[in-house]
Amino acid sequence: MTDTHHDGVFVTLDGPGGVGKSTVTAALAEQLTTLDRPVLATREPTDTTLGNLARHGTDTYSGLPMAHLIAADRHLHLATEIRPALARGAVVICDRYIASSLVLQRIDGLTIDTVWEINRHADRPDLSVILTAHPEALDGRLAARGAHSRYERMPGSSKAEAEFYVDAANHLTAAGIRTLVLDATHATPTELARTIAATVTALRTGGTP
Numbered sequence: 137m138t139d140t141h142h143d144g145v146f147v148t149l150d151g152p153g154g155v156g157k158s159t160v161t162a163a164l165a166e167q168l169t170t171l172d173r174p175v176l177a178t179r180e181p182t183d184t185t186l187g188n189l190a191r192h193g194t195d196t197y198s199g200l201p202m203a204h205l206i207a208a209d210r211h212l213h214l215a216t217e218i219r220p221a222l223a224r225g226a227v228v229i230c231d232r233y234i235a236s237s238l239v240l241q242r243i244d245g246l247t248i249d250t251v252w253e254i255n256r257h258a259d260r261p262d263l264s265v266i267l268t269a270h271p272e273a274l275d276g277r278l279a280a281r282g283a284h285s286r287y288e289r290m291p292g293s294s295k296a297e298a299e300f301y302v303d304a305a306n307h308l309t310a311a312g313i314r315t316l317v318l319d320a321t322h323a324t325p326t327e328l329a330r331t332i333a334a335t336v337t338a339l340r341t342g343g344t345p
């Protein structure tokens with residue numbers, strides 16, 4: 137992945153389907169409004185024609201075509217939203233980023249190395265947060281809310297995703313990306329957001345998170 141220099145903080149949130157990424161993203165954005173800088177909460181796939189093709193196309197696309205579709209949307213996202221916001225000094229919170237690709241495209245049969253290579257020109261986040269939870273808790277949340285995609289409808293998806301996220305977190309750490317793994321089985325979204333906000337604040341002030 138590509139190193140960038142900017143005045144903002146680029147935070148990404150990933151984790152298995154239904155773990156609470158969108159809920160925690162919203163809670164984190166709310167908590168960070170006390171900072172003296174803009175906050176952009178955004179998500180992948182993006183809400184664009186290209187992003188919607190990926191988001192709503194999981195029954196049509198898989199494997200390499202899906203991996204490249206997601207990466208194309210990621211580059212569009214970086215160019216049009218993320219980099220301009222970081223250049224303005226914003227905290228950018230992105231609901232799903234590279235870790236989701238390392239897990240979901242791997243479920244489609246690609247290797248971590250192939251997915252990493254496809255994303256080599258994407259920007260490195262300053263902090264990659266991986267939310268995790270017991271598979272039974274994930275199944276319960278998905279059943280209550282409803283599945284969003286082919287990945288979430290797959291039998292055993294919660295356990296498979298949770299296991300692959302362990303590998304993804306290790307891969308990101310080995311690549312030198314600051315990675316924070318948080319257990320969302322019992323913690324509330326507000327508590328999780330508070331932990332992430334403290335890490336973001338420490339990053340900004342140059343402290344040790």
Ligand SMILES: Nc1ncnc2c1ncn2[C@@H]1O[C@H](COP(=O)(O)OP(=O)(O)OP(=O)(O)O)[C@@H](O)[C@H]1O
Binds near residue numbers: 155281
């Ligand atoms: N920490 C939590 N504890 C209990 N329930 C939660 C928690 N976080 C989120 N939920 C609930 O779990 C469900 C899934 O949450 P959410 O949609 O935020 O997950 P997600 O990870 O963004 O899902 P997806 O991967 O499908 O995009 C929602 O009904 C939400 O209210």
Ligand SMILES: Cc1cn([C@H]2C[C@H](O)[C@@H](COP(=O)(O)O)O2)c(=O)[nH]c1=O
Binds near residue numbers: 180190238284286
């Ligand atoms: C970022 C990213 C996304 N996807 C796919 C997986 C899902 O079908 C959608 C995301 O929808 P959700 O409501 O957030 O679950 O996009 C993917 O396959 N790989 C990725 O890297």
